[in-house]
Amino acid sequence: MPTILGPNQYGKAENRVVKITRDGATHHIKDLNVSVALSGDMAEVHYSGSNANVLPTDTTKNTVYAFAKEYGIDSAEQFGIHLARHFVTSQEPIHRARVRIEEYAWERIETSDADSRFVGADEAKHSFVRTGRETRLTQITYDGERWEVVSGLKDLAVMNSTDSEFWGYAKDGYTTLQEAYDRILATQVSGRWRFNWTDDEQRTPDWETSYEQTRKHMLQAFAETYSLSLQQTLYQMGARIIDHRSEIDEVRFSLPNKHHFLVDLEPFGLRNDNEVYLAADRPYGLIEATVLRDGCEARIPVDLTNL
Incomplete structure (x- = not known):
């Protein structure tokens, strides 16, 4: 029975990236789990095994970490937009990028004045506890023309x-x-x-x-x-x-x-x-x-x- 290739995508899932922003002695944390899925002109890799149009998933992983440094992480949404735009505009065979992000919340540990005599006032500004808050989510989809942001x-x-x-x-x-x-x-x-x-x-x-x-x-x-x-x-x-x-x-x-x-x-x-x-x-x-x-x-x- 003849067959044809249907919808498909590939990428690197669950890239765990933690970005520390140092504002003097005060630190800020962004803790993300980033999954990237790419689709486009990928018929040949499925039919013949030719990887000519395939950007390695290892490269998508590396891009996540490089962009955390290059662009910072102001928000999960903005970070996902940077990534999606990059993959679609830099690789001709890639027609659509979907970036899913989970964000985990950390809360700063506050110390009293008395405690500060022992741990130091500066130390309290870079000490955190994982909160019991919900997990924040976002999904960015871009096809070169249309954006969809769902958080x-x-x-x-x-x-x-x-x-x-x-x-x-x-x-x-x-x-x-x-x-x-x-x-x-x-x-x-x-x-x-x-x-x-x-x-x-x-x-x-x-x-x-x-x-x-x-x-x-x-x-x-x-x-x-x-x-x-x-x-x-x-x-x-x-x-x-x-x-x-x-x-x-x-x-x-x-x-x-x-x-x-x-x-x-x-x-x-x-x-x-x-x-x-x-x-x-x-x-x-x-x-x-x-x-x-x-x-x-x-x-x-x-x-x-x-x-």
Whole structure:
């Protein structure tokens, strides 16, 4: 049976790069995991094994580290843009570059004045602890003409201990869940948002500010929504981002419902007044949806793991 080559790409995955910026005695850390995928005129390497159009994946790895020095890492987004532009414009056979970046947060360790007598004031400015914050994400795609920047986060754990209900749902012969009028609402947010940036220098977002503000609006919407369903909360989170961040046209969330069930304490002669819960890890409800700016089309994949 005749065969033809379908879509393909290659590159170097999970290049771990840590960039230290020294501002006198004060140091700043950018800790990234960078994956590069390239595609283009690559038929011959698949058909005949000719590597004439193949830029070695080792070279893509080296480029990541060289660019960390040459350009620095002001933001994950800007670093990814530098890389994607370089691969497409410097190698004729490469028509498209996709750069995925995970960023891990470090927090400066602060010392008291008393401690400074022993460790030194300067030392505190280059001591860090890995935080329990979420992982920041970005994906840059460039084909020589069009840019797409999708950023986001994963593993952001949030909880409301009240102001959440779930009742009035459809029931059938297999329904055993009791309606809840005061419940814990907890989830671990995986979210992506697509920027409307198109390489216009006058409209380039401040990527760092954009991330922090988007995260802030997401959390505020979660905290301020009196929730009758996790779907309602998801929509409010996305809508608030769209309303407050003009550089973003699309937001997609995947929210597992981290169920908390009231424990029956009556066998012990105790009343459980919404105080003691069993935190169940599986199975769990999974709520997913996209929120769009009016007039825009959805582009972020339904499966966020396949960005």
